[in-house]
Amino acid sequence: MHVVVNAAASVDGKLSTRRREQVKISGADDFARVDRVRADSDAVLVGVGTVLADDPHLTLDDDNYRDERRTAGRDPSPARVVADSRARTPSDARILDGAATTYLLASEAAPDDRIAALRDAGAEVVVAGRTRVSFPDALAELESRGVDRLMVEGGGEVIFSLFEDGLVDELTLYVGSVVFGGRDAPTLADGDGFVESFPRLELREVERIDDGVLLGYDVP
Numbered sequence: 001m002h003v004v005v006n007a008a009a010s011v012d013g014k015l016s017t018r019r020r021e022q023v024k025i026s027g028a029d030d031f032a033r034v035d036r037v038r039a040d041s042d043a044v045l046v047g048v049g050t051v052l053a054d055d056p057h058l059t060l061d062d063d064n065y066r067d068e069r070r071t072a073g074r075d076p077s078p079a080r081v082v083a084d085s086r087a088r089t090p091s092d093a094r095i096l097d098g099a100a101t102t103y104l105l106a107s108e109a110a111p112d113d114r115i116a117a118l119r120d121a122g123a124e125v126v127v128a129g130r131t132r133v134s135f136p137d138a139l140a141e142l143e144s145r146g147v148d149r150l151m152v153e154g155g156g157e158v159i160f161s162l163f164e165d166g167l168v169d170e171l172t173l174y175v176g177s178v179v180f181g182g183r184d185a186p187t188l189a190d191g192d193g194f195v196e197s198f199p200r201l202e203l204r205e206v207e208r209i210d211d212g213v214l215l216g217y218d219v220p
């Protein structure tokens with residue numbers, strides 16, 4: 001499986017403000033680029049923190065991309081994936097609106113009634129990990145279900161874990177020309193942080209988009 005992380009950050013590396021609400025950092029051209037990356041992916045993954053904060057839809061905005069995928073014999077939209085160890089995703093979350101397949105990655109610690117409720121709401125539940133989602137196991141299961149190219153849209157906790165597990169192949173980071181500050185504001189990679197063996201990236205591209213900069217990296 002090829003894993004592409006895409007996110008937008010302020011110049012001080014924050015994905016949002018300390019209020020952890022959804023903030024538009026990208027402009028129209030960058031959102032159009034993100035739609036293209038989604039359209040090229042088999043699935044789009046976020047953590048439950050992002051679902052609770054943003055209630056994202058994660059489908060395609062551009063109808064042409066849906067047509068293009070149909071013509072290629074693919075589902076019109078990529079699948080949506082939530083990493084949600086305890087199955088906290090609300091049953092009325094937008095990712096469960098039936099517009100695309102939605103996988104819920106849970107751990108063995110998830111309450112049975114929550115798993116049942118999310119299955120009733122249409123989620124395909126994948127259990128991987130005892131108390132927290134094991135990404136190596138969960139991504140292997142998704143691959144067995146046809147997900148060869150996975151886009152990860154955040155947030156910082158999930159992105160850190162994927163780097164920690166050595167599962168990231170590419171990172172594209174849009175840096176908007178804005179400062180959020182805030183010691184508790186989410187950053188591109190949160191979690192426990194690295195103190196050694198830092199993931200090293202190879203800078204592949206730099207492009208001005210809207211009033212910000214897109215940085216593209218390969219992860220060797």
Ligand SMILES: NC(=O)C1=CN([C@@H]2O[C@H](COP(=O)(O)OP(=O)(O)OC[C@H]3O[C@@H](n4cnc5c(N)ncnc54)[C@H](OP(=O)(O)O)[C@@H]3O)[C@@H](O)[C@H]2O)C=CC1
Nearest residue numbers: 007008015016020047049050085133154155156157158161
């Ligand atoms: N600007 C941007 O591009 C983006 C911004 N955001 C912003 O980021 C914030 C949300 O980020 P954040 O709070 O970090 O949330 P995340 O979306 O990263 O979700 C984190 C949660 O995922 C669950 N999880 C399950 N398995 C794992 C695992 N193996 N490793 C890590 N987490 C796991 C955990 O909850 P549990 O233990 O219950 O499973 C964890 O608390 C919001 O403010 C949102 O607006 C989000 C995406 C993109």
Ligand SMILES: Nc1nc(O)c(N)c(N[C@@H]2O[C@H](COP(=O)(O)O)[C@@H](O)[C@H]2O)n1
Nearest residue numbers: 008023024025026054056057058059153
């Ligand atoms: N690329 C990008 N730029 C921003 O400025 C953002 N705030 C985000 N956020 C991510 O996009 C998701 C929203 O998706 P929908 O529009 O609901 O489909 C949000 O949850 C973040 O993952 N991304």
